[in-house]
Amino acid sequence: MLTDNFILFVQIMSDIQIVEAPPGVEGSGFFATSIDKAIGLARSYSLWPLPFATSCCGIEFMATMASTYDLARFGAERMSFSPRQADLLMVMGTISKKMGPVLRQVYLQMAEPRWVLAMGACASSGGIFDTYSVLQGIDEIIPVDVYVPGCPPRPEAVIDGFMQIQKLVQTESVRRRSSPEYQKLLASYGIQ
Amino acid sequence: MTKITNEELLNSITAKFAGVTSVGEPFGLLTIETSREEIIDLLTFLKTDAKLQFIFLTDITAIHYPKQEKQIGVIYHLHSLVNNVRIRVKVFMDENDLHIPSATVLWDGANWMERETYDFFGVLFDGHPDLRRILNVDDMTVFPMRKEFPLEDPNRVDKRDYFFGR
């Protein structure tokens, strides 16, 4: 009976999926790969999001965080409300012109590397509110990496957007943030 | 469940206030019109009278008719919980002479309702403790709910009329 349990244990342990190792050189006691890939792997599976929830998409995000569509299994376990400790800024909901400077200040307070996910139609382009008081898309004030359309997007769509961010993180070069193209991008938004 | 009919209500109001004109009873809600000199006395009477007891201020809002002689009207909705009857009071004013006494002397809840009305229509409430914009940006100079103000932001450069059917 002890051996039966042991066999069962081995079976269960071998069903666990672990992340594939990046391509590299393997030997006895060492594994060599490029730093980009190793760091990208570590970062993408431990992104700390900042939920910048303003309206209805915020409630759909709460549903994504809850147990049915658990976002924590993708590594986003710790929601950081302080920008200084967050990697990913998830803007969820309509941003009005009064809120624009606040969003920009939160973005500026984040440390590099930082990514931005615009969730919902309002954050991507102003949504159904083409009015005098609504900012027509947050990419007027901050650079955005992934747009998730929907009004509100289903939790599966949010998870898909999050996985796109993970892909971006995995394939990003370590030198990107100090490269001239990136500096030019930030300068076009007026960010030094 | 109404214990007071609209005729009784109208009679008890017109007995005390001569300047009140009854506009009608759309859908059973008595609507009366008065002037800004009488409005606070009328509201005080409606609130404190022992039989009427309109103690609940439902809402204060405004409306803009640009083609009328008195363009902007401030509209009060009151509700008497004891008698289960509502009443609507309107005061119309000219655009260039846009001020009315504040109802904050009677109800504390009128504070933000009047700020919202000021923010959208520019109605000045005399005696309001803190009359400033509430929903729009603080440095806005125009009043957006007036009919001449456009819905969409006129300073947008990225909207191609061809795609928007214009």
Next chain:
Amino acid sequence: MQNHPVFTDNDPQTEYSTLNLGPTHPATHGVFQNVLTMDGERIVNGVSTIGYIHRAFEKIAEHRPFYQITPLTDRMNYCSSPINNMGWHMTVEKMLGIQMPKRVDYMRVIIMELARISDHIVCNSILGVDTGALTGFTYMMKYREHIYEVFEEICGSRLTTNIGRIGGFERNFNHIAFEKIRSFLKIFPPNLKEFEALFNRNRIFVDRTKDVAAVTAETALSYSWSGPLLRAAGVDYDVRAMEPYSSYEDFDFEIPVGTNGDVYNRFLVRNEEMWQSMRLIEQALNKIEKEDPNIFHADVPEFYLPPKEEVYNNMEALIYHFKIVMGEVPTPHTEVYHAVEGANGELGFYLVNDGGRSPYRLHFRRPSFINYQMYAPMSQGMLLSDAIINMSSLNVIAGELDA
């Protein structure tokens, strides 16, 4: 911005510090700001700033036809959007003089009460989270998914539902929807009982919420409070009982009323309202069985959009469809005020019409906006942690606050 006091030689307590609470809130209540002047932990004064999500609903409504305003009303109180939708449809039907069949009224009651349960789940569990009890939130959010499944079965969307049309519903509830509603009524009560067992007599929770932010009935009425907040203060004003709409007079339900309006009372009132909502849904299901199962809209072809099969095959349906969409149907030149009992209070729609396709003026009487103005005066003299619990129990939804 100072956030530690500067001591002077004479009296170390005379320097106040300023604390900026919001608009990016750690607890996702919404975007509004309170600049608090604090004396240590105690709030001396507070100034509220709102408008960070002002989307100009009233202005948009003047440019949209009546049936296109329903998606706007969704996004006001987005935790319980079906109530807003139904309230708007009832306002337009009142204006047009359309009488609804009983079955449609009962279907509406089911939808509205499910939405009320979903809003109260959010409010009460987030109140628990603000006191530090995350378990209640984690377990109760699962039941919101069940309610979302019901909405999805009926109208296709989870959160911003756009349920129903002016004149009824766009399609009948199928048997799967009824099964899901019945199964929700079976599985939710034991879990609501568990939630109550976790909180109602929990020493820590009671100590944190009892006698915090107590409000007298006179003050509440003077600030035009309504809904669970006013009922917790002792006034039994419920629009469903006072001015019954959608056949609420046929139903048998109680209105829970509190005593002193503190946070604990508001929590208990909302819990009890969830029980009463379930009672209403069960009664509605029983009443629906006695009605003709094929009725799901009123017989008003001038205002109710015909189904697409008829539009493509039937000449009259095509003409009606064209007339409704292009606004060729004349509407009365009048004004109407209709109120429904939203999850936060009296949600009113003041509609002034000039005979065209869009309203001339539409004003929403938003309960969160009117309830929230008392927050700054109420928080004077409170401890900061009590003020956070107070804000959480007011259930301010930012979409409804700013409209």
